[in-house]
Amino acid sequence: MSSRNAIIAEIPRLRRYARALTGDMHLADDLVQATLERAMEKWRLWRRDRDLRPWLLSIMHNLHVDQLRHGKHIDYCAEDDLPDIPCRPEQLDSLEIRDLDRALALLPLEQREVILLVGLEELSYKEVADTLGIPLGSVMSRLSRARTRLKAILSGETSPHHLHVVSS
Amino acid sequence: MSTPISEDDLHAYADNRLDGSRLTQLEAWLASHPEERDKIEAWRAQSERFHRAYDAALDLPVPPHLLPAANSSRWIELRRLAAVAWLVAGGLGGYLLRGEVSPPPTVLAQESLPRMAAIAHAVYTPELRHPVEVGADQEAHLVAWLSKRLGAPLTPPSLTGAGYKLVGGRLLPGEIGEVAQFMYEDARHQRLTLYVQPRASIAQDTAFRYAREENIDVFYWVDGHFGYALSGNTGRDDMLRLSTLIYRQLDRQ
Numbered sequence: 001m002s003s004r005n006a007i008i009a010e011i012p013r014l015r016r017y018a019r020a021l022t023g024d025m026h027l028a029d030d031l032v033q034a035t036l037e038r039a040m041e042k043w044r045l046w047r048r049d050r051d052l053r054p055w056l057l058s059i060m061h062n063l064h065v066d067q068l069r070h071g072k073h074i075d076y077c078a079e080d081d082l083p084d085i086p087c088r089p090e091q092l093d094s095l096e097i098r099d100l101d102r103a104l105a106l107l108p109l110e111q112r113e114v115i116l117l118v119g120l121e122e123l124s125y126k127e128v129a130d131t132l133g134i135p136l137g138s139v140m141s142r143l144s145r146a147r148t149r150l151k152a153i154l155s156g157e158t159s160p161h162h163l164h165v166v167s168s
Numbered sequence: 169m170s171t172p173i174s175e176d177d178l179h180a181y182a183d184n185r186l187d188g189s190r191l192t193q194l195e196a197w198l199a200s201h202p203e204e205r206d207k208i209e210a211w212r213a214q215s216e217r218f219h220r221a222y223d224a225a226l227d228l229p230v231p232p233h234l235l236p237a238a239n240s241s242r243w244i245e246l247r248r249l250a251a252v253a254w255l256v257a258g259g260l261g262g263y264l265l266r267g268e269v270s271p272p273p274t275v276l277a278q279e280s281l282p283r284m285a286a287i288a289h290a291v292y293t294p295e296l297r298h299p300v301e302v303g304a305d306q307e308a309h310l311v312a313w314l315s316k317r318l319g320a321p322l323t324p325p326s327l328t329g330a331g332y333k334l335v336g337g338r339l340l341p342g343e344i345g346e347v348a349q350f351m352y353e354d355a356r357h358q359r360l361t362l363y364v365q366p367r368a369s370i371a372q373d374t375a376f377r378y379a380r381e382e383n384i385d386v387f388y389w390v391d392g393h394f395g396y397a398l399s400g401n402t403g404r405d406d407m408l409r410l411s412t413l414i415y416r417q418l419d420r421q
Contacts, residue, residue, distance in 0.1 A: 011234060016225040020218060025225070033234055097221045118183060119215035120222060125185070140176045147179075147211050154214075 007039065010056055013121070018060065020116050023101040031067075035060040054123065058131045061113065068109070103153040111146035118143055173197050178204060182211040282388045285363035285397030286381035288340055288349050293359040300336030300351050310337050314348045318366040320393055324350045325362070325417040330410055332360060358402055362414065365395035376411060378404070387411040391418060 014035060018028035038059050104112050110132075117128045118139075125143075129136045173194060180186050181194050198205045292299055302310040307324070315321045317339055324334055332352035339346045348364040374390045385407050388397035396418070398411045 011230050012226045012228075015228070015230075015234075016222050019225045020222045028225075029231060029234060036234065096217075100217060100221050115214070116218065118179075119211075120218040122183075125180075140179065143179055144175055147214060150214055151210050 007036070007052070007056075010053060011036075013053065014056060014060065017057065017116060017121055020104065020120055021064065021112065023105055031060060031064055034063050038063060051127070053121075054127045054131045057117070057121070057123075058133070061132055065109075099154075103150060106153050107146055107149060111142050111149065114139055114142040115146035115150065178208055179211070182208045183215075281363075281365060281390075281395050281397050282377070282379035282386040282399075283381055284347070284365075285361070285388065285399050286379075286384040286386050288347075288363055289361045289384055289386075289399035292338070292349065292351065293361060299359075301338035303336040304334040306336075307334070314339070317346055318348060318364075320366055322348060322364060322366075322394075325414045327352050327360075327410060327413060330413055331355065332410070335359070354402075358400070360398060360400040360402065360407075360410065363397040363399065365397075366393060376408070376415075378408075389415065391415070394418075 011032065014032045015025075015028055018031045018035075019025055022028050022031060035056060039056055042059070104116075107115070113132060114128060117123045117131060118125070123131065125136060125139050128139045132139070134142075177186070177190070177194055181191070181198075186194060198208070302313060304310070311323050314337055324337060326334070331354045333354075335351040335353050337348055337350045340349055347366065350362040350364070352360045352362070376387055376389050379386045379388065384399050384401060385404055386397050386399045387407050388395065389411075390396075396414070398407060398414060400407055400410075402410075
């Protein structure tokens with residue numbers, strides 16, 4: 001497979017991760033597009049002895065962190081250029097998915113990244129460390145905190161919509 | 169038991185990352201720790217839920233506006249350029265590692281210099297929005313930046329007398345480190361590029377040479393620390409005239 005086809009082959013995986021990370025398909029696609037553009041600019045920094053996926057994911061991570069830090073998100077999608085395919089298909093918006101989106105959004109970004117890279121993208125712990133530029137020990141501690149916290153959120157212990165019982 | 173079971177082991181077990189004796193050891197340990205087993209099951213359920221929720225994104229048709237980014241001709245050209253750069257760098261590196269003092273002096277000038285210059289010309293001259301990294305409107309910055317990165321003073325020659333104005337310059341991957349490319353444009357938007365390869369002092373100075381690569385005329389020569397190549401499609405005589413102009417200016421620097 002040529003390098004170009006290898007990149008194109010990664011697009012669905014990048015979209016899935018970005019969708020889970022941002023909670024929105026439109027934001028996800030903007031992030032994926034920015035990632036592809038940046039990968040094109042930086043392609044000569046990619047060493048062929050490294051896997052393409054962690055490299056692309058690390059570019060996405062850096063862009064996402066930058067966007068959040070500067071409180072902006074890059075919108076490349078001009079209204080006229082929007083595809084006929086809906087950016088927000090029905091099947092991604094079931095109640096169960098919206099609950100999960102909300103729960104993930106309650107995790108700090110650094111925990112959300114790790115739990116998704118491990119649980120959804122099935123990267124090795126070492127690859128996660130490389131992707132995020134953090135030590136392996138930090139991957140494990142973030143993973144542990146993320147799983148504990150997500151479990152608590154999903155079981156309603158720290159629900160944002162928690163109803164306080166008012167004693168009479 | 170050799171090593172105590174840690175929280176990290178539990179995650180590795182939940183993610184199916186354990187094998188061999190450690191896996192056996194952990195399974196035995198879990199048999200007597202049901203509360204830990206429940207915890208692991210909950211973690212696995214989280215991962216399964218991620219897949220149920222988000223795997224649908226894998227099957228969505230890729231919107232057309234995402235494809236140009238990965239599919240552009242620029243990308244293809246850049247990959248080709250990269251392949252050449254890697255091949256040449258690898259070849260030279262291997263040569264040097266075998267204990268030779270320096271590569272043969274003619275390699276740079278005669279074979280790869282015009283080829284690399286022509287490819288770089290083909291890649292960047294069609295660019296409408298970003299043909300250069302630093303524009304001619306910031307010439308002082310351009311000179312300082314390129315000189316610093318290339319480790320030698322480098323000023324773009326002026327071709328205004330011949331009807332070409334400087335558009336700007338960029339850095340590219342070269343055979344041994346980075347190279348500079350200056351771009352010029354005339355009133356009819358015909359573009360020329362001057363490719364400058366530093367650290368060519370191992371090569372002997374050469375006279376002008378001419379090569380034609382993929383319909384691009386290239387005049388190239390080695391002078392002092394630099395190898396130069398002028399690429400364009402403005403005709404051989406015109407290119408020779410311009411090359412002479414450049415050569416004279418550089419000689420005075």
